[in-house]
Amino acid sequence: MPLFEFECESCHHRFEELMTVSDTRLPECPKCHQVHAKKLVSAGAIRANGGSTSSSAYSAPSCSTGGG
Numbered sequence: 001m002p003l004f005e006f007e008c009e010s011c012h013h014r015f016e017e018l019m020t021v022s023d024t025r026l027p028e029c030p031k032c033h034q035v036h037a038k039k040l041v042s043a044g045a046i047r048a049n050g051g052s053t054s055s056s057a058y059s060a061p062s063c064s065t066g067g068g
């Protein structure tokens, strides 16, 4: 499980929390118990798995307006 670093925006206390990638909820600050922490970029702790995203640009044909 990756270790993320958070910084509380209320008391600016930095703490680390073990969270899953799919977990998007913010942890509670262990100092002031506020849920106003923002996620910091931790060097080394987070290792993103390489993935190739193929985006195909498809342009839709313009519809001709007209009615009969």
Ligand SMILES: [Zn+2]
Pocket (backbone or CB within 6 Å): 008, 009, 010, 011, 012, 013, 029, 030, 031, 032, 033, 034
């Ligand atoms: Zn705090």
